[in-house]
Amino acid sequence: MSSAVDTLEQSEAYMENPKLQKYFKNVWLKEKERWVSMYRVGKMRVPVGTNNGVERQNRMLKECHIKFQVDKSLSGLVKVLHKDFLPAGYKKYIDENALASDSYRSYLNYIPPYLHNRPPKIVKHCMKRLNNASSIPTDDVTRVGCTVFKVRSSESLLEYEVYFGSESEFPKCSCPDFKKWFLPCKHMFAVFNKYDDVSWNSLPKWYSDSVYITLDNYVIKTSDYNSLKQSDIALSR
Incomplete structure (x- = not known):
């Protein structure tokens, strides 16, 4: 860790960028335990498939939900969040759990029962x-x-x-x-x-039985299977 920090601080890009130096010392380095692997040994980690989840959600909100709204006021934004964006996200979560469950489709024969659901x-x-x-x-x-x-x-x-x-x-x-x-x-x-x-x-x-490696049975029970779209999921048929 210390050698990696020394290498960065001696690099040309670092030495020529005061803003980077300030951010690295005052923000990143102070919270290194949160994202440096050596401090997370023994803890289950969840892979995130995007560089910035908040920015991804913000882009989806603007491009898919607000773009065609006439009311651009704060109250209009709150309405979109409450009536559209959050319910849509929750429905997607429910549908993805339901589609992966054996209540919707049977698993392929070669997949062991302990990997079902x-x-x-x-x-x-x-x-x-x-x-x-x-x-x-x-x-x-x-x-x-x-x-x-x-x-x-x-x-x-x-x-x-x-x-x-x-x-x-x-x-x-x-x-x-x-x-x-x-x-x-x-x-x-x-x-x-x-x-x-x-x-x-x-x-x-x-x-x-960790929530990281199991489906959410609670939302599966509340799912309306008739409303689910047919989807070619590789692991089910």
């Missing part, structure tokens, strides 16, 4: 790792404790340690993939493949 991105993540795990020989997977395992890397001489966690401890694998996403990696699935007494259910329930 989860966000499509989570299902895709896990299915890719599950497929990759099939190439790991069972001899490369060894048990070193009740819930601790060693898995030899298929790309190097390294061994990764897999721990399935507890009610008070986060599950983990020492591989880069798990450290980046905090989601099940291929080494975890390799353990599932070898040992009959270890499965998805070996993960703590608070983790496997």
